[in-house]
Amino acid sequence: MNVTKKYLKLMPFLLSIGVIIFITTDRIRFHFEHKKKPISIKDKEESHFHKHDEEAIDHKSPEAQKRMGIYHYNEGNKFLKQNRIEEAIENYKMALHHNKYSEETYINLSTAYLNKKKFKLSLKALNTLEKINPKHPLLHYNYSCYYSLLGDIPKGIQSLKRAISYGFKNHQTLKADTDIDNLRQSPKFKELQDLLLARK
Numbered sequence: 001m002n003v004t005k006k007y008l009k010l011m012p013f014l015l016s017i018g019v020i021i022f023i024t025t026d027r028i029r030f031h032f033e034h035k036k037k038p039i040s041i042k043d044k045e046e047s048h049f050h051k052h053d054e055e056a057i058d059h060k061s062p063e064a065q066k067r068m069g070i071y072h073y074n075e076g077n078k079f080l081k082q083n084r085i086e087e088a089i090e091n092y093k094m095a096l097h098h099n100k101y102s103e104e105t106y107i108n109l110s111t112a113y114l115n116k117k118k119f120k121l122s123l124k125a126l127n128t129l130e131k132i133n134p135k136h137p138l139l140h141y142n143y144s145c146y147y148s149l150l151g152d153i154p155k156g157i158q159s160l161k162r163a164i165s166y167g168f169k170n171h172q173t174l175k176a177d178t179d180i181d182n183l184r185q186s187p188k189f190k191e192l193q194d195l196l197l198a199r200k
Contacts, residue, residue, distance in 0.1 A: 069099035080112055088112045103129060107138045114145055122146055137168035145179035156183045160192055171196050
């Protein structure tokens with residue numbers, strides 16, 4: 001009889017312990033069952049880059065590819081203006097993944113690489129564009145920036161001359177762009193500047 005009374009007194013305590021154990025094990029089980037799936041690189045890229053809109057997109061259709069290319073090009077430009085160069089580069093690369101013939105994307109990608117002093121990658125982007133459109137004026141202007149930053153004045157002047165001959169018109173850029181500071185040391189730079197002013 002005394003033993004039974006003793007157990008009855010312990011019963012609330014034992015029930016409390018049982019409830020605590022039940023809740024704890026239930027939470028642990030829930031945690032493992034609903035543990036977040038690791039994100040693969042592919043998933044990460046898609047979640048970061050492909051939030052164009054909520055509608056379903058057939059990613060293989062030419063129209064969708066074009067839209068996604070434009071989207072990433074614009075995102076790259078936004079980041080480039082904000083001086084968030086790495087993010088700009090990633091978006092330009094994605095734009096080219098969707099449209100490998102986007103001339104303006106190659107121009108801006110090469111500019112972004114120049115900003116990061118990644119000269120080989122900048123040159124690679126320009127060389128690729130040259131195969132697509134060898135007479136693009138900004139192609140040759142960016143070549144002039146590339147050679148200027150490397151200190152190759154003759155090649156820089158030659159590229160700038162080519163850019164102007166193919167239609168480069170931006171006198172303000174020619175006046176203010178620090179990438180071509182080295183070219184300003186050459187007397188031929190003033191001649192090219194005057195030539196550009198005369199065409200205005």
